[in-house]
Every structure is written in C-alpha cells, then in structure tokens.
Amino acid sequence: MLKLIIGNKAYSSWSLRGWLACKQSGLAFDEVVVPLFDADWQTRRAAPDIAPSGGKVPILWDGDAVVWDSLAIIDYLDGKTGGTKFWPSDPAARGFARSLAAEMHAGFAALRSRHGMNVRQIFAPETPHADVTAELERLFELWAQARARFGGDQPYLFGAFGAVDIMFAPVCTRITTYGLPTPRFAQAYVDAVIGHRWMQDWIAAAQDEEWVIDKYERPPAA
Structure with a gap:
C-alpha cells in the first residue's frame, strides 16, 4: 500500500x-x-x-x-x-493545464510568503501588499482563461476536479483565510474548491490538531 x-x-x-x-x-x-x-x-x-x-x-x-x-x-x-484521473484528455486543455500547474509550482512567491496557509483562521481583510496584488491579478487572469476556454458548465478550471485544482487548492485557502480581494467568478471557483468533500475533510482534521506554529497564527505584516 x-x-x-x-x-x-x-x-x-x-x-x-x-x-x-x-x-x-x-x-x-x-x-x-x-x-x-x-x-x-x-x-x-x-x-x-x-x-x-x-x-x-x-x-x-x-x-x-x-x-x-x-x-x-x-x-x-x-x-x-x-x-x-489528473489531466484533461484534450491536448490543448492538457497543455494549458500543465502550464498553469507549473506556474503555480514555481511562482506566486509573494502571495505564498506573505500569506502562509492556515486553514484554521479567518483574519480581518486588509489591503494586500502591492506585490501580492500583482500576483493576484496574474492568478485571476489565468483562472479566467481556463474557465472560459475549458471550464464548461462545471465549477472547476478544466471542468472536472483535477491536477490543476489540486495545485491551486492552497491558494484558495489563503484567499479565504485573509479575505483577499477576489472577483466574483474567481470567488465562485474558490468556493467550489473549498467546498469539495476532500477539502472539507482536510480542514476538519486540521481543526483537531493540537500543534501550533506561532508565525502562521498572525495576520501578515504591512
């Protein structure tokens, strides 16, 4: 196993x-x-x-x-x-999906460093730092393209839940935790990811953990 x-x-x-x-x-x-x-x-x-x-x-x-x-x-x-099970079968969709996953894997450093993941917290929304705002704009541009070209009538970026949604799932938690400004179409996607049954299982298990890392229990510095 x-x-x-x-x-x-x-x-x-x-x-x-x-x-x-x-x-x-x-x-x-x-x-x-x-x-x-x-x-x-x-x-x-x-x-x-x-x-x-x-x-x-x-x-x-x-x-x-x-x-x-x-x-x-x-x-x-x-x-x-x-x-x-992970990537779209259509070659164009598959290539675009792999590109998005790779960009998430290698990029968005400001968003990740300034807004650490903490699925147990909801902080009061604050205006994000300029470098985070720029990365959010890029993020939402990618999501909009994927949804428009390949999303169809399902809530995820390429229709069915898959590898790209897995790669962006922690970003969805960050948007939720820190109340980051999000356009309506992107918020609908965030809600779909957070509402997925596996995400709900993960978040519930996190609530039961006794470990605390102090640096992730504070809102980001200005």
Whole structure:
C-alpha cells in the first residue's frame, strides 16, 4: 500500500497537494502526519522515511519507490492510474493545464510568503501588499482563461476536479483565510474548491490538531 508522509494539516500547503493527489488517484494509502518545526523536527526529518527528500514533506512511498514534491507525486500517480484521473484528455486543455500547474509550482512567491496557509483562521481583510496584488491579478487572469476556454458548465478550471485544482487548492485557502480581494467568478471557483468533500475533510482534521506554529497564527505584516 502507498504511504504518504505529510506535515501539519493546518499549515502545510504542499502536504495538502500531495494528499489531494492521493485522494484523486483512488488508490488506498496510509497517511502519516508529522508535526513540522517542533523540538524534534531536525531529528525526525533525518529519519530514513523522510531523509530521501532532504527532510521535506510530502513524501510518497510505494514499496521501495519514493517520490517527493507535490507535482512529482501527481505525475507519479497519474502514471500509476493510467493517465486518466489528473489531466484533461484534450491536448490543448492538457497543455494549458500543465502550464498553469507549473506556474503555480514555481511562482506566486509573494502571495505564498506573505500569506502562509492556515486553514484554521479567518483574519480581518486588509489591503494586500502591492506585490501580492500583482500576483493576484496574474492568478485571476489565468483562472479566467481556463474557465472560459475549458471550464464548461462545471465549477472547476478544466471542468472536472483535477491536477490543476489540486495545485491551486492552497491558494484558495489563503484567499479565504485573509479575505483577499477576489472577483466574483474567481470567488465562485474558490468556493467550489473549498467546498469539495476532500477539502472539507482536510480542514476538519486540521481543526483537531493540537500543534501550533506561532508565525502562521498572525495576520501578515504591512
């Protein structure tokens, strides 16, 4: 059986992506949650089951095979399940979807650094920093193009829930947590992602965690 090692559900955005990928695969998997950045973290991250990734989560074990990095986990599981569960089948849609996923994977640094994921909090809305505003504009432009070209009558970016929605799911939580200004069409997409049953399961589990990382429990600095 697959084994997925993840960090705190309240805070770990990359873990959320890896976990959603496992759920999307439909394959059975064991879930191991390890608290991040506590007193034992340096020792724990050097353990044999986490060390191959350099001490980063998520990390997926499939027998002797080991995969880390959320996008790599998506691609591994896509191959393992016949290439039908994660990406659109249409070549144009598939290419656009992969481009969006790659841009999310490599970009939006200001949004991610200034607005850490915390699915247990709702902060009072504040005007975001200029660099975050610029990234939000780019984000919403990408979402608008995907919805217009490939969304059809379903609520997700390419119709059915898939890899791109997995990659953007933590951004949807950030928009919700910090009340970031969002146009109506984008808010409808955020609501659809947050309302997905797997997201609701993740958020409920995060509420039950006892671990707290103080730096993620404060609103962003101006």
